[in-house]
């Protein structure tokens with residue numbers, strides 16, 4: 082068995098529907114978690130890549146939120162249909178998908 086080299090955390094936190102911060106689960110993060118699992122587990126990445134659901138990762142209003150370690154690359158506002166691009170470009174090709182990366186508001 083190979084050693085795990087990369088870990089993908091998908092926020093699947095759930096809050097009440099009227100909560101002002103919202104939550105990633107209400108924006109489709111369960112489907113995102115499933116899509117990562119299916120894509121990784123059916124490929125050569127399965128032996129070296131872990132996929133985990135996580136509680137709140139922090140940037141709730143920008144979710145669904147995903148973070149990939151050890152790089153510490155964050156993704157925001159994902160859809161399940163974005164997962165194959167991340168798997169191919171980032172997890173397989175070592176190139177994060179720039180258009181999907183977390184962009185924190187700048188403070189002036």
Ligand code: FES
Nearest residue numbers: 092105138139141
């Ligand atoms: S609820 Fe997903 S980042 Fe907070």
